[in-house]
Amino acid sequence: MIVLGINYYFHDSSAALVVDGELIVALEEERFTRNKHTREFPENAIRECLRIGGISADQVDHVAVSIKPTHCWQKKVIYALKKPHKAAPFIKHELINGYFKQRRFKQWVADTFTGSKKPNIAFIEHHLSHAAGTFFVSPYDDAAIMAIDGSGEWACAWLGQGKGNNVTCFNESVFPHSLGSIYESVTEFCGFKPNYDEGKTMGLAPLGDASRFIEEARKTVSISDEGQIDVDLSYFSYQFWGYKRCAQKFYDVFGEPRAMDGEFETHHHDVAAAFQVLLEECALKMAAFLKQKTDASHLIIAGGVALNSVMNGRLLREAGFEDVYIMPAAGDNGTSIGAAYTLLHQELNQPRSFVHDNPYVGNEYSDEEIETALKRFKLSYRKSTDIASDTADLLENGKIGGWYQGRMEIGPRALGSRSIVANPAFPDMKDKINSEVKFREAYRPFAPSATVEGAKEFFDIEVEAPFMLKVCQVKEDKQSVIPAITHVDGSARLQTVRAEHHALYHALISQLGDRTGVPVVLNTSFNIQGEPVCESPRDAIRCFYSTGLDFLAIGSFLIEK
Ligand SMILES: [Fe+2]
Numbered sequence: 001m002i003v004l005g006i007n008y009y010f011h012d013s014s015a016a017l018v019v020d021g022e023l024i025v026a027l028e029e030e031r032f033t034r035n036k037h038t039r040e041f042p043e044n045a046i047r048e049c050l051r052i053g054g055i056s057a058d059q060v061d062h063v064a065v066s067i068k069p070t071h072c073w074q075k076k077v078i079y080a081l082k083k084p085h086k087a088a089p090f091i092k093h094e095l096i097n098g099y100f101k102q103r104r105f106k107q108w109v110a111d112t113f114t115g116s117k118k119p120n121i122a123f124i125e126h127h128l129s130h131a132a133g134t135f136f137v138s139p140y141d142d143a144a145i146m147a148i149d150g151s152g153e154w155a156c157a158w159l160g161q162g163k164g165n166n167v168t169c170f171n172e173s174v175f176p177h178s179l180g181s182i183y184e185s186v187t188e189f190c191g192f193k194p195n196y197d198e199g200k201t202m203g204l205a206p207l208g209d210a211s212r213f214i215e216e217a218r219k220t221v222s223i224s225d226e227g228q229i230d231v232d233l234s235y236f237s238y239q240f241w242g243y244k245r246c247a248q249k250f251y252d253v254f255g256e257p258r259a260m261d262g263e264f265e266t267h268h269h270d271v272a273a274a275f276q277v278l279l280e281e282c283a284l285k286m287a288a289f290l291k292q293k294t295d296a297s298h299l300i301i302a303g304g305v306a307l308n309s310v311m312n313g314r315l316l317r318e319a320g321f322e323d324v325y326i327m328p329a330a331g332d333n334g335t336s337i338g339a340a341y342t343l344l345h346q347e348l349n350q351p352r353s354f355v356h357d358n359p360y361v362g363n364e365y366s367d368e369e370i371e372t373a374l375k376r377f378k379l380s381y382r383k384s385t386d387i388a389s390d391t392a393d394l395l396e397n398g399k400i401g402g403w404y405q406g407r408m409e410i411g412p413r414a415l416g417s418r419s420i421v422a423n424p425a426f427p428d429m430k431d432k433i434n435s436e437v438k439f440r441e442a443y444r445p446f447a448p449s450a451t452v453e454g455a456k457e458f459f460d461i462e463v464e465a466p467f468m469l470k471v472c473q474v475k476e477d478k479q480s481v482i483p484a485i486t487h488v489d490g491s492a493r494l495q496t497v498r499a500e501h502h503a504l505y506h507a508l509i510s511q512l513g514d515r516t517g518v519p520v521v522l523n524t525s526f527n528i529q530g531e532p533v534c535e536s537p538r539d540a541i542r543c544f545y546s547t548g549l550d551f552l553a554i555g556s557f558l559i560e561k
Pocket residue numbers: 010126130149150151152303304331332
């Protein structure tokens with residue numbers, strides 16, 4: 001049975017191909033169009049998925065889409081009618097935009113499925129695509145499920161339980177009561193791009209003092225005993241889809257917002273810190289309801305808010321579950337996978353067999369294709385017989401390199417296939433990469449990749465973290481050993497790497513460990529600031545020559561400046 005999953009309605013358009021229950025390939029459209037978080041129809045991602053799977057359109061049995069476009073439309077109309085003077089942007093966003101999205105999808109269906117055999121087209125509710133979709137690709141047969149994002153059709157959070165082939169919804173929080181939208185508002189307040197730069201807000205939080213504003217922040221939202229979100233909307237204006245997400249009251253209480261690229265003032269740090277703590281407290285309360293209701297040992301966290309790895313780390317430590325599962329593309333990019341698996345298991349009752357424990361589900365370029373690109377650009381390179389060893393030598397000597405190896409990762413984090421790598425033992429490495437390579441804010445930390453075997457020696461974590469989505473503490477005596485990946489509060493956004501998932505990346509980390517005694521590599525995404533992660537060898541070469549990288553390890557080839 002062949003299922004093509006698609007997210008075309010929300011941001012981070014994507015496609016996924018599932019054949020007989022196995023995720024063959026999943027791709028984000030942004031990698032091809034080079035437009036980060038793109039909302040464009042994922043035509044490149046779909047075409048590549050079918051090509052890599054060797055599947056023609058007439059072989060596709062089902063197309064699973066991560067939205068039910070008509071879901072809750074009456075509620076939307078009533079909502080708009082209640083505030084007619086503020087309804088114009090809302091109507092534009094919800095109805096006009098929605099109309100054009102649907103028209104594009106119908107056109108794609110008509111252009112693609114031209115034969116006599118037409119696939120079944122299944123529209124799956126957005127939060128079900130997040131929640132059920134993540135549960136079905138998790139390693140668990142029974143788990144509590146929490147999905148939180150900005151908003152889907154109308155829901156903003158979904159709490160329930162998964163058992164075998166079924167998920168049950170306990171309750172939903174609906175628009176405009178959204179934790180995701182509050183965090184986006186704070187992101188905008190801090191001078192970053194909302195719905196885009198929430199990771200920067202999370203990184204800013206440890207620089208601030210949460211206690212200064214936490215009491216005021218707590219007044220903006222409460223969580224009921226059943227885990228439902230209730231926002232005091234007088235602080236916000238995101239609910240009108242206007243140009244600003246915060247209302248005047250927010251500025252009266254928390255101070256002036258930071259202009260984009262403006263100077264940071266202490267209160268910006270403190271507000272970021274307070275709302276990060278608030279998010280964690282809300283999620284903990286929702287998790288406490290789930291724990292009491294299900295008594296499950298494991299928790300699924302899904303939706304864009306699940307990319308808040310600091311929140312996930314706290315849920316892991318404090319919510320009473322043995323472990324948490326988050327898929328690598330926890331945002332809307334993963335809903336193409338989620339819609340496909342929700343259809344497969346919940347609706348078609350197919351047996352479960354696949355676990356999404358490996359993020360390397362993208363496309364790949366052969367050495368032959370890479371060498372063709374290197375020759376076309378008339379570059380001097382050498383072929384390495386052991387690229388992991390040669391790269392480890394360069395890292396040992398303080399060089400910073402592009403590491404382009406194997407199948408591309410899915411999700412916003414580079415996880416060792418399209419990464420910039422460095423040696424975290426050098427104290428000045430963070431500042432060097434921020435200023436010479438990434439051209440970004442000096443405070444922003446970098447993440448470590450450690451071998452699964454070596455992680456516990458350096459990090460305070462008992463479980464695996466293959467997708468860099470569980471923040472933990474660096475052990476106190478190791479913080480000075482790996483300063484470049486230790487944040488100001490002693491935390492780190494760890495990735496643990498298994499040899500069976502990425503043999504070459506595991507070999508690189510191990511070989512650096514053999515040379516230095518520290519099996520940890522600094523890992524940041526291989527991209528030019530503001531662009532998506534590199535997709536093609538051409539992207540990698542372009543990034544290499546547009547930044548202060550010292551070398552590029554691409555396939556078996558090594559280029560040094
Ligand atoms: Fe979402």
